[in-house]
Amino acid sequence: xxxxxxxxxxxxxxxxxxxxxxRQTGSGLVDPLIVRPQTYYGEGPFDPPSSxxxxxxxxxxxxxxxxxxxxxxxxxxxxxxxxxGRAERGDVSPRRSATYEKSRSSVRLLAIILxxxxxxxxxxxVLAGFAYSGKSYFxxxxxxxxxxxxxxxxxxxxxxxxxxxxxxxxxxxxxSEGGYIKLVDxxxxxxxxxxxNSDVQDEHGNPLWISNWKLSDDMKYLLVKADxxxxxxxxxxxxxxxxxxxxxxxxxxxxxxxxxxxxxxxxAPTGNAxxxxxxxxxxxxxxxxxxxxPIRVTTTGNxxxxxGVPDWxxxxxxxxxxxxxxxxxxxxxxxxxxxxETAVPEFTFPIYNPTEDANAxxxxxxxxxxxxxxxxxxxxxVSVHIFxxxxxxxxxxxxxxxxxxxxxxxxxxxxxxxTNSIISEVTWVGNSSLMLKEVNRNADDGNVVLFELEGDSxxxxxxxxxxxxxxxxxxxxxxWIDHDQSIYPVPVxxxxxxxxxxxLDIVPTPDGxxxxxxxxxxxxxxxxxxxxxEWEVAGNIRGVDxxxxxxxxxxxxxxxxxxxxxxPIPTSSSQKxxxxxxxxxxxxxxYYNAKFSPEAGFYVLGYLGPGTPWxxxxxxxxxxxxxxxxxxxxxxxxxxxxxxxxxxxxxxxxDGNELNVKELRPPRMDDSGRTKYPVLFRVYGGPVSQxxxxxxxxxxxxxxxxxxxxxxVTVDGRGTGFKGRKLRNPVKGNLGFWETRDQIExxx
Numbered sequence: 001x002x003x004x005x006x007x008x009x010x011x012x013x014x015x016x017x018x019x020x021x022x023r024q025t026g027s028g029l030v031d032p033l034i035v036r037p038q039t040y041y042g043e044g045p046f047d048p049p050s051s052x053x054x055x056x057x058x059x060x061x062x063x064x065x066x067x068x069x070x071x072x073x074x075x076x077x078x079x080x081x082x083x084x085g086r087a088e089r090g091d092v093s094p095r096r097s098a099t100y101e102k103s104r105s106s107v108r109l110l111a112i113i114l115x116x117x118x119x120x121x122x123x124x125x126v127l128a129g130f131a132y133s134g135k136s137y138f139x140x141x142x143x144x145x146x147x148x149x150x151x152x153x154x155x156x157x158x159x160x161x162x163x164x165x166x167x168x169x170x171x172x173x174x175x176s177e178g179g180y181i182k183l184v185d186x187x188x189x190x191x192x193x194x195x196x197n198s199d200v201q202d203e204h205g206n207p208l209w210i211s212n213w214k215l216s217d218d219m220k221y222l223l224v225k226a227d228x229x230x231x232x233x234x235x236x237x238x239x240x241x242x243x244x245x246x247x248x249x250x251x252x253x254x255x256x257x258x259x260x261x262x263x264x265x266x267x268a269p270t271g272n273a274x275x276x277x278x279x280x281x282x283x284x285x286x287x288x289x290x291x292x293x294p295i296r297v298t299t300t301g302n303x304x305x306x307x308g309v310p311d312w313x314x315x316x317x318x319x320x321x322x323x324x325x326x327x328x329x330x331x332x333x334x335x336x337x338x339x340x341e342t343a344v345p346e347f348t349f350p351i352y353n354p355t356e357d358a359n360a361x362x363x364x365x366x367x368x369x370x371x372x373x374x375x376x377x378x379x380x381x382v383s384v385h386i387f388x389x390x391x392x393x394x395x396x397x398x399x400x401x402x403x404x405x406x407x408x409x410x411x412x413x414x415x416x417x418x419t420n421s422i423i424s425e426v427t428w429v430g431n432s433s434l435m436l437k438e439v440n441r442n443a444d445d446g447n448v449v450l451f452e453l454e455g456d457s458x459x460x461x462x463x464x465x466x467x468x469x470x471x472x473x474x475x476x477x478x479x480w481i482d483h484d485q486s487i488y489p490v491p492v493x494x495x496x497x498x499x500x501x502x503x504l505d506i507v508p509t510p511d512g513x514x515x516x517x518x519x520x521x522x523x524x525x526x527x528x529x530x531x532x533x534e535w536e537v538a539g540n541i542r543g544v545d546x547x548x549x550x551x552x553x554x555x556x557x558x559x560x561x562x563x564x565x566x567x568p569i570p571t572s573s574s575q576k577x578x579x580x581x582x583x584x585x586x587x588x589x590x591y592y593n594a595k596f597s598p599e600a601g602f603y604v605l606g607y608l609g610p611g612t613p614w615x616x617x618x619x620x621x622x623x624x625x626x627x628x629x630x631x632x633x634x635x636x637x638x639x640x641x642x643x644x645x646x647x648x649x650x651x652x653x654x655d656g657n658e659l660n661v662k663e664l665r666p667p668r669m670d671d672s673g674r675t676k677y678p679v680l681f682r683v684y685g686g687p688v689s690q691x692x693x694x695x696x697x698x699x700x701x702x703x704x705x706x707x708x709x710x711x712x713v714t715v716d717g718r719g720t721g722f723k724g725r726k727l728r729n730p731v732k733g734n735l736g737f738w739e740t741r742d743q744i745e746x747x748x
Contacts (some may be wrong), residue, residue, distance in 0.1 A: 141642040145698075145706040154638050155698030157613040160629045161595065162604050167215045170599035171619075181213070181222075186602055186617065186627065199248045200224055200241070202256070211238060216272040220245060221288045223267055223274065227260040230356070234315050235322040240265045240276060242288045251290045254278060263309045264323045268331035273389070275308070275325055275334055277301075282308040282325065282336055284389055284403075297387050297403050298338075304371065306339040311380050313373055314339060318424055318483060330431040332390035333453065337423060341380035347372035379441060382423050384410040386434070386453060386461075412449045412463035416440045424483040429522050430501035435487060437469070443480045444732075445470040450523055466523045474527070475508055479729030480687065482506075482514070486540045490520070493546035496571040504530075504544070504551065504569075506537055512725035516541065516551060518570060530567050530577055531555075536722050538562055543596030543603065544569070545620065552596055552603070552620075555580070556722040560649065560660055560693045562591045564605065589649075591694040604629070609696030610647070612636040643667045645705035645712075649692070654745045657718060657727055660692040661746065664705040664712040680704060681747060682714045685739040688721035688728060717742030 149155065162173040171186040174194070181195045194215075200208050200222070211228035215221075222245060225238040239256035243249070253265065253274060265276035272288040280301030283294040298307040308325040314337075315322065325336040346369050354366035373379045386408040395401075415421065415438065424446075425437040432453040439446035446469035453460045467474065469481050486506040490497045502520035507527050509515050514536045517527030531537060535557040542564075543552040550566045557563060565580035584592045589610060596603040606615045612632050619625035645664040652659050666677065682701060684691055691714045704710035716723075718738040719731035730738050 141640055141644065143642045145642050145644075145703055147700075147703055147707070149642065150698065150700055150703050154642075155635065155702075157608075157632050157635055157696060158630050159606055159608070159613060160615055162617070162629070164595075164597045165215055166598035167217050167219050170597050170601045172597075186619070195222055195243065195245060196248075200243050200250050202226075202241070202250070203252065208241065208250070214267055216267050216288065217270050218272055221272055223265060224250070225265070227256065227258070229260050231263075232312055232315055234320060235263060235309070237261055237263055240274075242274075242290075244288075249290075253285055254283075254294065264325075266323070266325075266327070268327050269329055270331045273331060275327065277308040277323075277325070280306045280309065282334075282387070284334065284387070286389070286393060295389075295392065295403050297334075297336075297407065299404070304340065304342045304344075306337075306341075308336040310337070311339045311341045311344075312370055313341075313344075313380065314382075318422065319485070324426075326426055326428060328428050328431055328434075332388070332431070334387045334389060335426055335428070335434055336385055336387070337426070338383045338385060339380045340382075341371040341373075343378040344371040344373045344380055345377050346370065347374075378419065379422070381418050382421060383418070384423060384426065384436060386410065386451075408453075408461045410434075410436075410451060410461055410463060412438075412447070412451075412465060414447055414465050416445075422483075424481075425485045425487060427485070427487040427489070427503075429487070429489045429503045433501040433522055435503070435522065436463075437483075437487075439469065439481050439483065443483070444478055446473070446481050464523065466525055467519075475725065476510065477512070477725060477729055479725050479732050482688070484540060488541040488544065490518075490569070491544055491546040494549060494569065504541055506540065508725055516553060516567070520573075528570060528573060530570065531580055532577060533557075534724065535559070536724065538722060542594050543600035545600040547599075550600070552583075552594065552600060553580075554592065554594060557586075559690075559722045560662075561589055562593065562608075562693075564592055564594045564603075589694050608694075610694045611696065612639060613696050643706050644698075645702050649694075652715075652746055654717075654742055657742075658723070659718075659742060659746065660716045660723075662692040662714045664701055666705050666709045666711070669711075677709060677711050679711045679713060679747075681743055682712055683739075683743055685717050685719055685742075687719050687731060689719075690716055690721050692716045713746070715743055715746040717746075 163175075165172045165174050165183060168183050169185070169187075173184055173186075175182050175184060176197075179197050180193045181197065182191050183194050184191045197210065198207050200210060202208055208224060208226040209228075210224050210226060212225040214223045216223070222243040224241045224243055226241060227237075227239045229237040231237060237260045239260045240253045240262050241250050242253060253276060254262070262276055262278045263280070265274055267274060274285040274288065276283050276285065276294075280303070281299060282297040282301075284297055285292055285294045301307050306324070309322065310319055310324045314324065324339070325334055327334055348367055348369050350365040351368055352365050353360075353362050355362050371380070387403070388406045388408070392403055392406040420441050422439050422441060422443075423436055424439055425435075427435050429435050434451040434453060436449050436451075437446060438449065447465045448467035448469065449463040450466045451460065451463040469475060471478050475481060484506065488504040490500075490502040490504060492498065497520060500520055501522035502518065502524075503522060505517055505519060505527070506514050507517040507529075509529065509532055511534065513532075513534060515529050515531040515533075516537055517529050519527060530551060531553075535555055536559070538554045538556045541551060541553055544550070545552070549569050549571070551569055552564065552566050554562050555565055557565075563586050564583040566583060567580045568578060570577070584590060584605075591608040591610070593606040593608060594603045595606075601620055603618055603620060604615065605618050607613055612635050614631050615629040617625075617627035617629060644667065646667065646669060648663040648665060650661045650663070652661055665671070669675075669677070680701075682691065701712040704712055718727055719735075721728060
């Protein structure tokens with residue numbers, strides 16, 4: 001059946017009507033549906049229909065309830081084609097036009113919604129940025145840090161040192177290069193060969209493996225240590241040889257042994273005599289001549305009785321050195337300690353894989369037995385002695401008298417009982433003037449004692465207390481007395497101090513801060529302070545320039561930093577202290593260290609952080625001189641390549657005490673409070689220690705921050721150093737209480 005319009009206009013479908021027709025239900029038009037082609041399931045090639053075939057597809061839509069008589073003709077709209085095929089011939093379909101317009105309206109609506117959402121998101125971002133209360137962090141690198149990077153050397157800083165050779169003049173250091181021991185003179189910018197390594201041979205003509213060497217004052221001989229065997233942290237054993245530089249000959253000071261057993265050997269300050277300790281007995285070799293016979297000064301040394309070397313506790317806790325003997329400046333006398341640890345209980349501990357070869361594996365442990373004085377148990381008994389070498393050589397050497405008769409045992413008034421006495425320092429301040437510091441075991445009472453060792457032996461063996469230490473002395477409180485070896489004799493080249501045996505020392509001010517003080521003359525009881533203020537001198541005096549009258553020191557100013565300063569030595573008691581002159585950039589947070597040449601004309605300056613460390617040699621008299629030892633370029637590149645924790649320094653107040661705090665925060669950390677991070681407290685807090693400082697460090701805590709997104713917090717609580725005695729003293733007699741409280745309060 002063919003349908004016609006109301007006005008008799010036929011509908012041109014450009015083809016026969018072979019299927020359903022368009023219907024009208026009621027007064028509304030029904031949108032036709034395109035009848036999809038049948039799905040092809042047959043075999044053989046599939047021939048898809050062309051667009052022309054759509055002419056054969058009849059669109060229809062209607063209600064199944066409509067009657068055939070209710071059909072009415074649709075008006076023709078020729079502006080929109082009914083199908084691609086008809087569009088090609090110019091035919092249109094009214095219903096397709098409506099669908100097309102509706103589709104375009106939907107797209108426009110979606111576009112409007114999308115633009116609105118994007119604009120809203122941007123607006124929210126801007127507002128959130130203004131409202132953000134956290135900090136913005138810059139991360140130098142983007143590569144992730146792994147645990148391997150922490151331990152494989154990626155972030156290790158090389159910090160070379162120089163071995164100043166005082167005997168060759170100020171500004172001369174040694175280096176081993178090309179099979180030679182060489183001397184480099186910074187003043188003349190020259191390098192000379194001192195010794196060819198292959199010339200230093202044992203008694204069989206075999207080259208010695210040199211682990212250490214020292215040049216004699218007359219520069220004729222080299223004292224060589226071979227067959228190195230480690231003992232404790234500072235101590236070791238070896239076989240010692242004297243090498244004649246001009247003759248190129250080598251001979252041992254005593255017959256070598258296997259294992260080696262000489263614990264220490266050193267030249268006299270003048271000439272070429274040698275003091276050494278073997279089997280815990282002190283010997284003096286009066287000259288470097290191969291025919292010279294050693295003088296046995298002591299004869300009672302054994303595994304528990306030490307002469308001239310420290311036992312374990314004095315080595316570790318007092319001197320931080322492997323010797324306990326000291327030549328007088330004119331080489332005529334030797335002061336030494338005798339330490340008897342017979343009553344000290346033994347402590348046994350295992351050594352796993354006891355070998356120095358990293359590639360060797362020993363499956364069984366090795367038991368080590370040592371004398372270890374725990375609290376409440378006996379300490380080693382200490383005594384101080386003087387051997388008069390000059391007198392022995394003049395009077396007794398040819399007579400065969402035992403050397404022990406030229407040993408003086410020193411004593412003084414107010415000495416603590418020997419079971420409660422610790423000798424913390426021994427220093428010559430003149431050719432015959434010796435000073436020592438003694439404290440009790442509780443380290444809250446002590447004396448500075450002066451010995452004048454000229455004249456009658458009985459009189460010179462008894463010292464005079466010139467300074468009082470502790471609560472009733474210089475400290476003025478019940479805290480510990482510092483045991484650093486800080487006495488520095490004023491050079492005799494300073495004419496203003498000729499014959500006075502004056503010396504410098506690190507002394508607490510009445511406010512409790514460690515500062516440099518002058519004692520002139522040596523028996524002076526009153527310090528003349530060169531520095532003062534609410535900051536502290538760190539460590540010992542680094543050098544004294546006698547020509548310019550300057551003292552060089554490193555100060556914790558502020559407490560987490562280290563800077564190099566100089567200050568003039570006052571030439572009269574009425575001269576007021578002046579402000580120290582900084583020699584490093586104090587405008588930036590920095591941590592420096594310095595090692596001066598013997599006469600302080602040059603120094604090795606080490607920058608340790610917070611940036612990439614470097615080391616260079618500085619001429620104290622020329623600002624344009626620069627000799628770079630290490631720039632750490634590889635490390636600098638690594639810090640630019642890898643991400644780093646954000647380090648935040650701050651202070652907090654706990655019980656009225658200002659404590660230093662350091663935080664390691666993850667890179668790109670959100671500190672607004674919306675993101676939660678695990679927090680780890682790094683705790684130590686040992687007396688006079690310091691963990692919060694400006695030094696460069698990439699350790700395990702850096703990995704926690706970068707790799708695991710941890711926050712690491714370090715708090716230097718009460719008992720730690722470089723902020724005055726007021727902060728250090730509370731932990732005395734109460735270890736563990738205040739340290740714990742400070743960490744908990746800081747965490748809150």
